[in-house]
Amino acid sequence: MSGWPLWEVFVRPRRGLAHGHVGSLHAPDAEMALRNARDVYTRRQEGVSIWVVSAAAITASSPDEKDAFFDPAADKVYRHPTFYDVPEGAKHL
Amino acid sequence: MDDALLTQVEAAESDLRTAAAARLAASTFDEVIAADQKIEPRDAMPEAYRKTLIRQIAQHAHSEIIGMQPEGNWISRAPSLKRKAILLAKVQDEAGHGLYLYAAAETLGVSRADLVDALLDGRQKYSSIFNYPTLTWADVGAIGWLVDGAAIVNQVPLCRCSYGPYARAMIRVCKEESFHQRQGYEILHTLAHGTEAQHAMAQDALDRWWYPSLAMFGPPDADSTHSERSMAWKIKRFSNDELRQRFVDMCVGQAEILGLRIPDDGLRWNEQRGAYDFTAPDYAELMRVIKGDGPCNRQRIEHRRRAHAEGAWVREAAEAYARKHATATVAA
Numbered sequence: 290m291s292g293w294p295l296w297e298v299f300v301r302p303r304r305g306l307a308h309g310h311v312g313s314l315h316a317p318d319a320e321m322a323l324r325n326a327r328d329v330y331t332r333r334q335e336g337v338s339i340w341v342v343s344a345a346a347i348t349a350s351s352p353d354e355k356d357a358f359f360d361p362a363a364d365k366v367y368r369h370p371t372f373y374d375v376p377e378g379a380k381h382l
Numbered sequence: 383m384d385d386a387l388l389t390q391v392e393a394a395e396s397d398l399r400t401a402a403a404a405r406l407a408a409s410t411f412d413e414v415i416a417a418d419q420k421i422e423p424r425d426a427m428p429e430a431y432r433k434t435l436i437r438q439i440a441q442h443a444h445s446e447i448i449g450m451q452p453e454g455n456w457i458s459r460a461p462s463l464k465r466k467a468i469l470l471a472k473v474q475d476e477a478g479h480g481l482y483l484y485a486a487a488e489t490l491g492v493s494r495a496d497l498v499d500a501l502l503d504g505r506q507k508y509s510s511i512f513n514y515p516t517l518t519w520a521d522v523g524a525i526g527w528l529v530d531g532a533a534i535v536n537q538v539p540l541c542r543c544s545y546g547p548y549a550r551a552m553i554r555v556c557k558e559e560s561f562h563q564r565q566g567y568e569i570l571h572t573l574a575h576g577t578e579a580q581h582a583m584a585q586d587a588l589d590r591w592w593y594p595s596l597a598m599f600g601p602p603d604a605d606s607t608h609s610e611r612s613m614a615w616k617i618k619r620f621s622n623d624e625l626r627q628r629f630v631d632m633c634v635g636q637a638e639i640l641g642l643r644i645p646d647d648g649l650r651w652n653e654q655r656g657a658y659d660f661t662a663p664d665y666a667e668l669m670r671v672i673k674g675d676g677p678c679n680r681q682r683i684e685h686r687r688r689a690h691a692e693g694a695w696v697r698e699a700a701e702a703y704a705r706k707h708a709t710a711t712v713a714a
């Protein structure tokens with residue numbers, strides 16, 4: 290079992306919703322990961338579709354770099370519609 | 383009977399979302415804890431916090447896995463097809479709980495294989511309650527009502543634990559536990575209102591499971607190591623004795639409806655405290671069982687070791703198949 294890779298499991302709860310991360314599991318290959326994910330994470334109709342992704346294939350941003358990585362967005366308030374003054378009477382904006 | 387518990391789980395879930403939505407400037411470990419936000423896997427955290435969580439989550443996972451045995455003992459002898467299907471689903475849920483929890487522990491940097499080894503060679507423990515035998519069908523009812531009931535009282539506050547993956551796993555677990563408790567209560571209710579012999583069987587199960595269930599909350603507060611620090615870290619929210627009291631107060635009315643007697647002459651309503659006075663479980667017995675000297679300790683671990691060893695060929699075959707398949711794909 291130590292040799293079995295880790296898979297991250299994503300479930301689409303209902304038609305119209307995005308797949309969301311629900312947890313992880315170990316399995317020897319993608320097909321088994323999918324079957325096991327069905328048994329572990331959807332015993333009560335929690336989903337209509339499952340993705341399994343090899344954890345090794347995920348590149349994640351580092352929490353140490355969180356500030357440097359995300360701060361550039363912090364001072365750009367003009368990216369939000371609330372930044373703008375809408376003149377009285379202007380409609381459909 | 384546990385609408386209130388499910389409501390608490392939902393409240394914890396919605397608080398989790400609210401806390402996540404609040405854009406706080408919290409960034410250091412202490413700030414995140416103070417702001418009631420969640421610590422996530424790759425965040426900086428004190429080594430002792432990480433170790434405490436690994437120990438607690440692993441012990442919890444082991445309890446779910448070992449906990450399948452006492453009830454598994456009755457699957458083939460359940461009195462009807464309906465009860466058999468329900469019990470199978472319950473025991474399967476417990477396996478699922480073990481897996482959610484092992485996955486949560488792994489986010490702290492340990493491997494599942496190492497945790498399984500630690501269980502099998504006795505370095506890590508599981509809940510003392512699973513070292514008691516299931517002698518009759520009524521025991522399956524008593525386990526659902528009392529053991530799953532006590533587990534829920536313990537686990538509902540863990541839905542607010544400061545470590546994100548553990549809190550999320552607990553929300554999932556608690557939602558499933560509520561069916562476990564109800565099916566057990568229903569079994570006991572049916573027996574208690576059946577023939578005289580069935581009623582006696584239900585009473586006998588309550589007599590044997592009551593004190594071990596009270597002991598599930600751990601040693602009394604005065605003797606509880608680690609508790610204070612776990613509270614400060616918001617891993618734990620209530621003390622052992624507070625949770626035990628909550629459990630007793632819940633059970634009294636439920637036992638009345640069953641028409642069964644809780645085996646405690648000291649049980650009485652205390653007007654001043656607004657709670658029931660009750661006789662504490664035998665903590666010396668709890669310590670003996672934890673140390674390995676309960677009625678079924680050896681049997682439980684031996685069974686788990688055997689199951690693990692006998693499953694080796696399945697794991698090897700699956701691995702060989704995956705390897706062969708991977709080579710074939712590369713070649714194609």
Ligand SMILES: [Fe+2]
Nearest residue numbers: 446475476479
């Ligand atoms: Fe469970």
Ligand SMILES: [Fe+2]
Nearest residue numbers: 476530559562
């Ligand atoms: Fe359960």
